[in-house]
Amino acid sequence: MNHDRSRDLYDRALSVFPGGVNSPVRAVRPYPFFINRGDGAYVVDVDGNRYLDYVMAYGPLLLGHTLPERVTARIQSQLSDGTIYGAPTEVEVELGEFIVRHVPSIERIRFTNSGTEATNTAVRLARGYTGRDQVVIVGGGYHGAQESTLVDGDHGEPAGPGSAGVPASFAEHTISVPFNDPAALRDVFEERGENIACLMVEPLLGNYGCIDPIDGYLETARELTAEHGALLIFDEVMTGFRIGGLGCAQGAFDVTPDLTTLAKVIGGGFPVGAVGGRDEVMETLTPVGDVFHASTYAGHPVGMTAGLEMLRYAAEENVYPHLADLGDQLRAGLTDIVADTAPGYTVVGRDSMFKVIFTREGGDAPGDGCTTGCRHDGSCPRTSYCPQDAAGVDAAETERWERLFWQGMKEEGVFLTANQHESQFLSYAHTTEDIETTLEAYKTVL
Ligand SMILES: *Cc1c(COP(=O)(O)O)cnc(C)c1O
Numbered sequence: 001m002n003h004d005r006s007r008d009l010y011d012r013a014l015s016v017f018p019g020g021v022n023s024p025v026r027a028v029r030p031y032p033f034f035i036n037r038g039d040g041a042y043v044v045d046v047d048g049n050r051y052l053d054y055v056m057a058y059g060p061l062l063l064g065h066t067l068p069e070r071v072t073a074r075i076q077s078q079l080s081d082g083t084i085y086g087a088p089t090e091v092e093v094e095l096g097e098f099i100v101r102h103v104p105s106i107e108r109i110r111f112t113n114s115g116t117e118a119t120n121t122a123v124r125l126a127r128g129y130t131g132r133d134q135v136v137i138v139g140g141g142y143h144g145a146q147e148s149t150l151v152d153g154d155h156g157e158p159a160g161p162g163s164a165g166v167p168a169s170f171a172e173h174t175i176s177v178p179f180n181d182p183a184a185l186r187d188v189f190e191e192r193g194e195n196i197a198c199l200m201v202e203p204l205l206g207n208y209g210c211i212d213p214i215d216g217y218l219e220t221a222r223e224l225t226a227e228h229g230a231l232l233i234f235d236e237v238m239t240g241f242r243i244g245g246l247g248c249a250q251g252a253f254d255v256t257p258d259l260t261t262l263a264k265v266i267g268g269g270f271p272v273g274a275v276g277g278r279d280e281v282m283e284t285l286t287p288v289g290d291v292f293h294a295s296t297y298a299g300h301p302v303g304m305t306a307g308l309e310m311l312r313y314a315a316e317e318n319v320y321p322h323l324a325d326l327g328d329q330l331r332a333g334l335t336d337i338v339a340d341t342a343p344g345y346t347v348v349g350r351d352s353m354f355k356v357i358f359t360r361e362g363g364d365a366p367g368d369g370c371t372t373g374c375r376h377d378g379s380c381p382r383t384s385y386c387p388q389d390a391a392g393v394d395a396a397e398t399e400r401w402e403r404l405f406w407q408g409m410k411e412e413g414v415f416l417t418a419n420q421h422e423s424q425f426l427s428y429a430h431t432t433e434d435i436e437t438t439l440e441a442y443k444t445v446l
Contacts, residue, residue: 001411005046006033025058028406028418038065040429043415051415052434054354056425058417059238059264062319062352063310064429071268071309078305084297092299095308099266099276102246102315105234105256106276110285111299115237115263116144118273119200121285121293122261123148125275126198126231128291129284136188136199136230138179140208140390140421143200143235143261154178154390156188179205179389180213180376182220193228198259203249206238209393210348210355210423214376218255231258231281237273238423241265241311243351245320252351268306319428323352326426326435328372330354333439335372339365341446346386349373352426356442358397358405361385396420408445414438 010031013020021027033045041064043053056064067075078091096109112118123135123146137143139154147170151159154176161171175192177184179201189196199221205211225232234257236248242265244252250260259277266272276282284291314320331347331354338345338356343363348355350373362385369377374386387393401420409416414437417424 001049002047003031003033003045003049007031009034009046025418025422029403033410040064040066041427041431041434049413051410051413052430052438053415054424054426054438055415055417056427057269058422059242059425060267060269061425061427062242062265062314062323064427066429067269067306067310068313071306071313074309075268075302075306078302081301083302084300086296088299089301089304091301091304091308095266095304095311098308098311099262099274103240103248103260103262103276104250105258105260105278107279108282109274109276110282110293111304112263112273112275112293113271113295113297113300113303114144114273115235115261116146116273117295118237118261118263118275119143119149119233119235120146122233122235122259122275123198123200124293125259125281125285125291126200126233128289129281130197130230132195132197132230133173134192134195134197135174136185136196137174137176138201138205139176140179140205140393141200141202141235142207144237148174149200151176156184156191178391179208179211180217181389182217185220185224189224189228189230193224193230196225196228196230198231198233199225200233200235202235202239203253203255204239204243204350204353205390206353206423208390208421209357209387209396210353211387211389211393212348212350212373212375213253214388218253222255222257225258231277233257233259233261235261237261237263239353241314242425243353245351246311246315266307266311267303268308268310270300270303270306272300272303272307314428317428320351323426323428324350326430326432327352327354329432330426330435330438331372333435334442335366335370337439337443337446341443344385345446346382347373348386349423353423354426355420355424356446357387357393358401358420359385359387359392360395360397393421405445409441412441412445414441 143149239249263273364381367380
């Protein structure tokens with residue numbers, strides 16, 4: 001593969017952007033390839049190399065790179081009517097109604113421009129609604145580049161800053177606990193329950209190895225928050241309208257939070273986010289209540305149109321069952337390959353999300369419940385080896401994954417997310433043939 005033009009572009013990019021990129025995960029070594037265009041399930045780089053794409057923009061592109069004609073027609077029609085007005089539009093009401101109709105926890109919603117803005121607003125809302133300051137999050141969870149959740153550690157104590165520039169006095173209000181550890185949650189709520197505004201958690205740990213919740217974990221989170229008068233926030237920025245179809249992960253796992261944050265898929269490829277939840281909580285936002293949220297671009301007509309038309313398409317066509325099928329084919333194939341070539345490794349994910357985690361132990365073949373991705377099934381001989389939290393993923397061969405495996409797959413023409421921690425995504429544009437090609441590539445590179 002020739003990468004001359006990407007190399008030149010990275011050289012120029014280094015002169016204008018810190019690290020040559022606008023979001024750090026893109027700075028793969030030695031330099032990223034620069035995309036010229038997307039085409040269905042593929043991307044083509046500026047040197048003309050074509051890759052089967054499982055990054056899918058890190059989640060938003062449910063249908064792949066080529067939108068159905070009826071979706072692009074509506075986006076273009078909105079564009080020719082103008083981009084933004086500073087006054088409400090019909091399309092934002094329609095997307096709001098669509099989401100309220102399908103997501104169990106959402107009775108009322110406020111649109112934002114990104115996942116970060118959504119989680120930031122959700123935390124402020126929880127604090128304003130409860131009159132409490134402390135926030136509980138889960139180690140390895142990601143809630144965007146915002147001050148309340150960029151903290152280090154998962155020991156059930158007030159945490160330290162997770163980034164330079166976050167004052168220690170901010171981080172003191174945030175407590176982090178390990179994922180899938182109901183006892184740690186119980187301890188934190190027993191000790192500090194009356195000061196806790198909310199527990200914010202990804203219902204499936206998507207930003208740290210794609211880890212399923214163990215049986216009863218989300219239910220415990222629901223019970224403890226209710227008992228202590230704190231809000232349960234599901235950060236479904238990644239899982240929303242991807243896991244569990246139109247009902248999102250909360251529908252799939254049958255646990256209803258007080259608030260939900262969304263972004264990624266709901267923008268149909270444009271920057272859109274949202275926070276939604278119970279009427280009574282949502283009504284504490286300005287202009288009704290006294291918790292401030294505002295944005296020039298919130299409810300942007302172009303993003304609203306793209307999101308609405310794409311979700312309508314997903315509702316009317318066989319998108320989610322097809323994606324779940326493809327995902328099962330891919331994960332089952334990976335499970336077989338791993339059993340042959342790298343029996344220590346673990347296949348994880350569900351629906352259209354997947355990853356192979358380079359765990360170091362657990363050579364046993366998975367039990368029946370886990371053949372299409374680890375479900376922490378108690379009867380599975382691998383249960384005690386499969387990662388259940390961030391520490392389990394950190395213990396894997398993260399360097400081998402990133403420096404050798406990622407590069408090897410790229411050379412085979414398969415574009416994976418940049419490191420061991422980020423989930424990978426199927427789209428409606430992927431085909432059974434693509435899955436076969438991908439499995440061959442895994443077989444060669446693993
Ligand atoms: C991507 C992501 C965010 C941040 O969203 P941005 O749109 O990148 O700001 C927050 N939470 C989760 C769970 C995410 O996956």
